[in-house]
Amino acid sequence: MTTKTNETQFSKHKKNLYTGSILSLLSILFSVLFSASDSTLASVWILSNATGFTLQRSRFCFASGFRDLFLFGSGFTLKGILAGLFISTVGFSAIMHWLVPNTGLGMLPPEAHIFPVGISTVAGGLIFGFGMVIAGGCVSGSLYRLGEGYVTSISSILGISIGMILAMMSWSWWNENIIKYEPTVWLPSIQNLGYSWSIVITTILISALFLLVNYWESKTGIIETNINENQNPAYTFSEKIFHYFKSIFLKGYSPILGGSLLGVLGILMFIVKKPIGVTGGLSHVITIPFNKIGLISNETVSRLNELGGCTSSNESLVNSSFMMTFGVIFGSFVASIISGEFKIRSPKNKNRYLQSILGGILMGYGATLSLGCTIGAFFSSIPSLSLSGWVFGISLGLGSFIGTKVINKLI
Amino acid sequence: MENENILDVRGEICPYPMLKTNKELDSVNSPELKVLTDHSPALMTIPPQAIKRGYDCEIEETSQGEWTIKLTKQNL
Numbered sequence: 001m002t003t004k005t006n007e008t009q010f011s012k013h014k015k016n017l018y019t020g021s022i023l024s025l026l027s028i029l030f031s032v033l034f035s036a037s038d039s040t041l042a043s044v045w046i047l048s049n050a051t052g053f054t055l056q057r058s059r060f061c062f063a064s065g066f067r068d069l070f071l072f073g074s075g076f077t078l079k080g081i082l083a084g085l086f087i088s089t090v091g092f093s094a095i096m097h098w099l100v101p102n103t104g105l106g107m108l109p110p111e112a113h114i115f116p117v118g119i120s121t122v123a124g125g126l127i128f129g130f131g132m133v134i135a136g137g138c139v140s141g142s143l144y145r146l147g148e149g150y151v152t153s154i155s156s157i158l159g160i161s162i163g164m165i166l167a168m169m170s171w172s173w174w175n176e177n178i179i180k181y182e183p184t185v186w187l188p189s190i191q192n193l194g195y196s197w198s199i200v201i202t203t204i205l206i207s208a209l210f211l212l213v214n215y216w217e218s219k220t221g222i223i224e225t226n227i228n229e230n231q232n233p234a235y236t237f238s239e240k241i242f243h244y245f246k247s248i249f250l251k252g253y254s255p256i257l258g259g260s261l262l263g264v265l266g267i268l269m270f271i272v273k274k275p276i277g278v279t280g281g282l283s284h285v286i287t288i289p290f291n292k293i294g295l296i297s298n299e300t301v302s303r304l305n306e307l308g309g310c311t312s313s314n315e316s317l318v319n320s321s322f323m324m325t326f327g328v329i330f331g332s333f334v335a336s337i338i339s340g341e342f343k344i345r346s347p348k349n350k351n352r353y354l355q356s357i358l359g360g361i362l363m364g365y366g367a368t369l370s371l372g373c374t375i376g377a378f379f380s381s382i383p384s385l386s387l388s389g390w391v392f393g394i395s396l397g398l399g400s401f402i403g404t405k406v407i408n409k410l411i
Numbered sequence: 412m413e414n415e416n417i418l419d420v421r422g423e424i425c426p427y428p429m430l431k432t433n434k435e436l437d438s439v440n441s442p443e444l445k446v447l448t449d450h451s452p453a454l455m456t457i458p459p460q461a462i463k464r465g466y467d468c469e470i471e472e473t474s475q476g477e478w479t480i481k482l483t484k485q486n487l
Contacts, residue, residue: 343476
């Protein structure tokens, strides 16, 4: 099996590289100027750019991580997610240990994604998991694909926004009847498990899943393929440099590499400010006007702030969540420009717009119930050693399983 | 030139490029199929599906953000 990259060398990519470099410089300049007023936000911006870049390069889709297991019998992406979860777990634990050395005092590490766990988590996960399969991508997927030029991402983001508004309008009901009574379970504080045992338990679960996914693949008969490039040996200096340029900017990353990089970026983001969550920026931008006109009550806003995570907040418009969401879009845009993959893509089948809006509404509703999306309430929550991350993850899996039954009919 | 079997899935959202390719491979047992796509994840997901069905794959970048995946039935 071979991949032809059109046998042209560096010259073909020159224009893309120049445009990409100018965009990157602008982003860095923005960050430098911004750091004068808020250096944390400036760092969050750069890290979010890197996250968007990684998502685009590895074509990382959390939705496909769950969905492809059922749809194609493939767990390649899920294995990447598991690799990232393991790396983040180790890093997050170190940070949390530094924040809260003694886990027996009932204190929770600030900013860690430890959420109430119960019916709202399960419902949120099921709704979100179902929605992401219908829409053809989760929140992070829609954001990075917007950066690449997918027109349906606009409709899915519109849907997500509508879903969030609906959820926040009905949030006081959920809170009064369900969420208020749900416990927040942080593994290290159960029975004095502490960090060591929590890491051990989390690692065992991740490893068990890794084995299970491989077993699943062996049953479905899927094999991992390595698309070999026509490897021209690199002799000269410029050939050697071009080889690395190609690996970083032109070739797609494997899911394991993508997942691991996201795991590392998650740790860095937590050190700088808080774990990654990409739903927060959208929710934040929407909450401000809808709170002003009274559709979303002050009570809901303050209760959501109290719970933390990826939901609305009171701060000024440009906060860390804002930087994360928009930084991811920009990072992916730059990555797609350099690799020459940017293209305005719109579906011929117009029903896909409807599909992505409906899927988006479900995702927005689900993410608000469970205080985050596949990243915030799952990828950043399991490493926070929170039980909610696992419950949300399992529910996502179930929801996407139901989703695959539906999309097969919409072909 | 014999008339080529071409499946154009450009513009389709995830996972339809893969689903449609699978469907095509399963229904029409053609010796060769060219899939036109602008969905980069398909470059990673279509080959394993095709190989599972006994095809060889070749990927060519045809233009900005567009690829042709050439699937050829292996002679067993």
